[in-house]
Amino acid sequence: MRYSKQRETILNVVNHSSDHPTAEMVYHKVKKLIPNISLGTVYRNLNALVEASQIKRISIPKDVDHFDHRHDEHYHFCCTECHHLYDLPGITIHQLVQELEQDEMVKIMDYEVLFYGICSQCLKGKEDSYGIKRK
Amino acid sequence: MRYSKQRETILNVVNHSSDHPTAEMVYHKVKKLIPNISLGTVYRNLNALVEASQIKRISIPKDVDHFDHRHDEHYHFCCTECHHLYDLPGITIHQLVQELEQDEMVKIMDYEVLFYGICSQCLKGKEDSYGIKRK
DNA sequence: GTATCTGCAAAGAATTTGCAATCCT
DNA sequence: AGGATTGCAAATTCTTTGCAGATAC
DSSP states (O other), X not given: OOOOXXXXXXXXXXXXXXXXXXXXXXXXXXXXXXXXXXXXXXXHHHHHHHHTTSSEEEOOTTSOOEEEOOOSOEEEEEETTXXXXXXXXXXXXXXXXXXXXXXXXXXXXXXXXXXXXXXHHHHTTTHHHHTOOOO | OOOOHXXXXXXXXXXXXXXXXXXXXXXXXXXXXSTTOOHHHHHHHHHHHHHTTSSEEEOOTTSOOEEEOOOSOEEEEEETTTOOEEEEEOXXXXXXXXXXXXXXXXXXXXXXXXXXXXXXXXXXXXXXHHTOOOO
């Protein structure tokens, strides 16, 4: 893969976004730095960067793809009320991967864990109905 | 939601498919039973059935949505070679959900776990390179 | 009877692609 | 120089939607 200012900028934008941006969001941010960049270029480069494992694609039901720069193990949480995407710490999935590789005879290269639910913001005021106590 | 022959048939088809069909696949199967059904109706009803929690939507990067009838806890495995979707047994995620609800103060309603890797079929002949021993 | 559902076709949204010009190395 | 990359616009793909007629309750 050859250097290009466009790709470098796109990667930088994703790397400095903590909000799991969509292609469109990346496009608008990059446009401030390279005003004549085209949306097609953003899509092409996001795909190339995912292919090269430099970023990750997050595929969400009924939503466009989002992109994530984090390389450490973590899960995603999607609030069913506000549709915000949050990061969750990765906890015990390594054991699970090992178990699965042994029991199922597969080689797991990657995985994506996506939880749906109600985030703590949206949960305020709903606590009683779900029996969750505030800290 | 009112009864309709189309929706009943669509649900039946999904319930009797173990291959995580796409909307198009469901359409072709249903068309054999109701020849003049339209693709729009299939999409509309798959959406309605997901909404009513009677089936589940599986969102996969770079692929169209798939649908799953299984209500028991299990994960999905997507082979990066043949792109086949397999079921994996659900093992320890309940603990994880409990941990996350406690530590992150969220209410988890649902989740989808998707592993990418090489399935045992495609793995034959590649075992040496990945150091996996055949059973 | 009337609200919901259907088939059809057209529209919509997201993403990809063909091509000539431009940019890396 | 020569292949990769870009901007642009058109094409593609998947999915949704408006509408008039049919169906369920």
